[in-house]
Amino acid sequence: MGLENPFVPYLATLKSAVELTPDVKLLSVELTDPAIQAGFDYKPGQFAFLSAFGEGEAPFGIVSLPQRKDGLEFAVRLIGTVTRALHELEPGDTLGVRGPFGNHFPLDDYKGKDMVIIGGGIGMAPLRPVINTILDHRNDYGKLLIINGARTPQDLVFAPEFKTWMEAPRTKLELTVDRGDERWSGRVALVPDVVREVSPSPDNAIAITCGPPIMIRFTLTVLRELGFKDPQIVTTLEAKMKCGMGKCARCNVGEKYVCRDGPVFTMEQISQFLEQP
Amino acid sequence: MDSELIQQIQNQARDLLESGAVKGIIGYERASDGLTARPFFAYEPSAVERLIFDETCTHNLVKYLLDKKNEKMAIVVKPCDSRAINLLLNEEQIKRDMVFIIGVYCPGVVETAWNRKGQTQQARCQTCELLKPVVYDFLAGQEPVRRPEAELYSDILEMEAKPVAAKRAFWVEHFGHCIRCYACRQVCPGCYCPECFAEQLDPSWVGIRIAPKENELWQAIRTFHLVGRCIGCNECERVCPVDIPLSLLNRKLEKEVKELFAFEAGLSPEEQPPFATFKKEEKLGLEE
Amino acid sequence: MNLLMSRDDLIHWLELLMRERILLAPTRVQGLLLFQPVSKVEDIAFDFDNTTLPPKGWFLPPTETLFSVRRGDGHTELVPATVEREAVIFGVRPCDAKGIALMDNPFLEEPGDTVYGERRARTALIGLSCRQAMPECFCTSMGSAPDDPSHVDILLTEVEDGYIVRAVTEKGKALLPQGLAEGEAVLPAPPKPQAVPAEGMVSAMRDLFSEPYWELLADRCLHCNVCAYVCPTCYCFDMRDYPDKGNIERVRSWESCQSPGFTRLAGGYNPRATKGARLRQRFYHKLLYFPEQFQDIACVGCGRCVKACPVNIDIREVISDLQQLGAKSGS
Numbered sequence: 045m046g047l048e049n050p051f052v053p054y055l056a057t058l059k060s061a062v063e064l065t066p067d068v069k070l071l072s073v074e075l076t077d078p079a080i081q082a083g084f085d086y087k088p089g090q091f092a093f094l095s096a097f098g099e100g101e102a103p104f105g106i107v108s109l110p111q112r113k114d115g116l117e118f119a120v121r122l123i124g125t126v127t128r129a130l131h132e133l134e135p136g137d138t139l140g141v142r143g144p145f146g147n148h149f150p151l152d153d154y155k156g157k158d159m160v161i162i163g164g165g166i167g168m169a170p171l172r173p174v175i176n177t178i179l180d181h182r183n184d185y186g187k188l189l190i191i192n193g194a195r196t197p198q199d200l201v202f203a204p205e206f207k208t209w210m211e212a213p214r215t216k217l218e219l220t221v222d223r224g225d226e227r228w229s230g231r232v233a234l235v236p237d238v239v240r241e242v243s244p245s246p247d248n249a250i251a252i253t254c255g256p257p258i259m260i261r262f263t264l265t266v267l268r269e270l271g272f273k274d275p276q277i278v279t280t281l282e283a284k285m286k287c288g289m290g291k292c293a294r295c296n297v298g299e300k301y302v303c304r305d306g307p308v309f310t311m312e313q314i315s316q317f318l319e320q321p
Numbered sequence: 322m323d324s325e326l327i328q329q330i331q332n333q334a335r336d337l338l339e340s341g342a343v344k345g346i347i348g349y350e351r352a353s354d355g356l357t358a359r360p361f362f363a364y365e366p367s368a369v370e371r372l373i374f375d376e377t378c379t380h381n382l383v384k385y386l387l388d389k390k391n392e393k394m395a396i397v398v399k400p401c402d403s404r405a406i407n408l409l410l411n412e413e414q415i416k417r418d419m420v421f422i423i424g425v426y427c428p429g430v431v432e433t434a435w436n437r438k439g440q441t442q443q444a445r446c447q448t449c450e451l452l453k454p455v456v457y458d459f460l461a462g463q464e465p466v467r468r469p470e471a472e473l474y475s476d477i478l479e480m481e482a483k484p485v486a487a488k489r490a491f492w493v494e495h496f497g498h499c500i501r502c503y504a505c506r507q508v509c510p511g512c513y514c515p516e517c518f519a520e521q522l523d524p525s526w527v528g529i530r531i532a533p534k535e536n537e538l539w540q541a542i543r544t545f546h547l548v549g550r551c552i553g554c555n556e557c558e559r560v561c562p563v564d565i566p567l568s569l570l571n572r573k574l575e576k577e578v579k580e581l582f583a584f585e586a587g588l589s590p591e592e593q594p595p596f597a598t599f600k601k602e603e604k605l606g607l608e609e
Numbered sequence: 610m611n612l613l614m615s616r617d618d619l620i621h622w623l624e625l626l627m628r629e630r631i632l633l634a635p636t637r638v639q640g641l642l643l644f645q646p647v648s649k650v651e652d653i654a655f656d657f658d659n660t661t662l663p664p665k666g667w668f669l670p671p672t673e674t675l676f677s678v679r680r681g682d683g684h685t686e687l688v689p690a691t692v693e694r695e696a697v698i699f700g701v702r703p704c705d706a707k708g709i710a711l712m713d714n715p716f717l718e719e720p721g722d723t724v725y726g727e728r729r730a731r732t733a734l735i736g737l738s739c740r741q742a743m744p745e746c747f748c749t750s751m752g753s754a755p756d757d758p759s760h761v762d763i764l765l766t767e768v769e770d771g772y773i774v775r776a777v778t779e780k781g782k783a784l785l786p787q788g789l790a791e792g793e794a795v796l797p798a799p800p801k802p803q804a805v806p807a808e809g810m811v812s813a814m815r816d817l818f819s820e821p822y823w824e825l826l827a828d829r830c831l832h833c834n835v836c837a838y839v840c841p842t843c844y845c846f847d848m849r850d851y852p853d854k855g856n857i858e859r860v861r862s863w864e865s866c867q868s869p870g871f872t873r874l875a876g877g878y879n880p881r882a883t884k885g886a887r888l889r890q891r892f893y894h895k896l897l898y899f900p901e902q903f904q905d906i907a908c909v910g911c912g913r914c915v916k917a918c919p920v921n922i923d924i925r926e927v928i929s930d931l932q933q934l935g936a937k938s939g940s
Binding site for chain 2: 638640641661671672744745825829831833835838839847851862868870884916917918919921923926
Binding site for chain 1: 675676678680685687689715716718720721722723724815818844845846847848849850852857859861866871872873874875876878880886890893894897898901902
């Protein structure tokens, strides 16, 4: 079925759809064929296409970890026709999964380092499996700093997991919102400003950031001010995709295909791109 | 080639650029075949010597004004092209004081393709009643000798006389060749929607399939979106890579609009196209 | 001594082929020259320069169904497209054959497009050497030639009474009719297309990315899809689902990087919003990214885009301009 023709997705069933924010749902899917489900292996950073049959497919970062056996999870933000169709699915409905595609965060290379995870809005999605990998192998990594921002408190995507993150050893969680509400007693500031305020040390550290382009741009400036060098700054790029496997030439940023050479890139690599994302 | 006419265009263009009155000139230069013309943008006074005007200057340059809305540009227009300027002024897509119109007394143009120059005037020139542009700031050239008369709509009448089955077969064959390159839409000054209906996903009016039924829908709806607005430059037909005779569609509806509403598009910037107008006093024909 | 085929031999052979397989050949349709399936030899245009659209449309059709979604009884099935019949394309010019070979690079690279691969495996190409070079041709500057047998299964070259026949591949050899005789006919000298010097262009391009040249050239670009669609090597596509008689079809159709919404994300952000950036992308893909990835320029010098572009954006001029810009910047 999906094994031979790479354009044909695997059939999957929606196990659950949990509302994380007003426009983001956590979809948990199970591939229909048990053999394919068992063999579906992926690493943080990779993505897959979800097919809402009748509408089309779109790429989403995989936010679960195969080792945790929680199921194959995607955080889907409602923004267009395919995501609307995905949001309308009920548990038990059939959808398609095509993947996994892309490269991954080289987390083994980061062992022993201090990790700075900076995410804004739905940008936290590809960072969640990174955080969970570090938590699952806590002693393999140094300090863990998570800076997580969103437009409003309702838009903080993985709120149910904050307690777990905060309570992990040598881990700090700094939350911030652009606009608070009556119940919010936390920080009201933009993510780059929080990075400056918290001022993580670049020594033996890796910063992984993902979020809206403008957030990344200013976060980058701050990280460089703090002394982070471009090879230490990692991000995951977004692009309009169709085939996901380097064939249709849609997602290229210059000579690099986001689907095949990325989506994970260091700033050192990105600064050498002919075309800037 | 009328060198006097070209001198006038070049001098006017040079003055405009040197004085800083405009950011650039949209005109014509010689194409890479050394025979026909192509659009040319001159931004420096030194570039105006490349400007030409002759019977191969069939292109309607008015579409480019929509890409240059933030800068004052000068544009070289034939009488037919100038009607498109009125259309865009009427539909408030461009501002009159943002365009300096270099109008040309046009003796008519020939069919051209790359490395091919026709020998006789285009059919639309043979029926054209405009000798000079309907709107301009500067007029180049001289009033041309009256062009040969040809019967307006003779090919439309011929088509109307065919039985429905023959008409259907004609269009099914042509639309079957359409590859949805959208060159017809891209060249047309009347097609400027930021999101064309053909590209809408929600709802999906046409979809991405490049197939006969979808092609028919594409062509039919585009034609209807131009009713009472098409100014008859025939660019759509010229640019089509698979030779679909698109002007038949547009001129058929142009004929109907003339007969029903006594209206021709683009003759003045004030007159509203019939399908963009609703007057309370118009009878809807419901009570009768 | 060369293997020969008379005009009659050719006609009989094509008649035989069209009985067993789909035979595509250049046909005259309303002033166009298109590769179409033929059922009568009379429909074939033997005397032609080149077709309006290249034969790439057989391997990557303007529209195709990748798979169908069939639903019933709470059960969903995905039915992939299959390739039913063997096919032969007659009258492929060497430039177009090279175009198909270039397209093999992205489509057959892991993970291979299985339907494309099957079409390739089940289609034979009968090439036809060019007798003359057209004003728009520049194949010899792009690694091809009017008599290049490299990418066809059989190459026919017209001589006085018929054709010299060269079987290039095993598939071609197996396709030839029996009883062809050898003859004295000699391969004619191929015509000489115009030269468009392209040395050093690929390496120069790295330095020319930010040149104002691209926005200026894009002034007259209409951003239609003509150049990409008539091109033997352009292959960008779109995919979307559509209902069809109760089923759902995953449809793949041509699209090009020139269309304004090509890179626009849901939500509205478009990284290639300017005309210059889009126009630049096409030239960079063909003349830099593709060669860096697959070691071959993605242009075969057929000149179709030169003829078809409504505003005369001429790739030969662009190549020449890039060389000059490159020389100026010292690369």
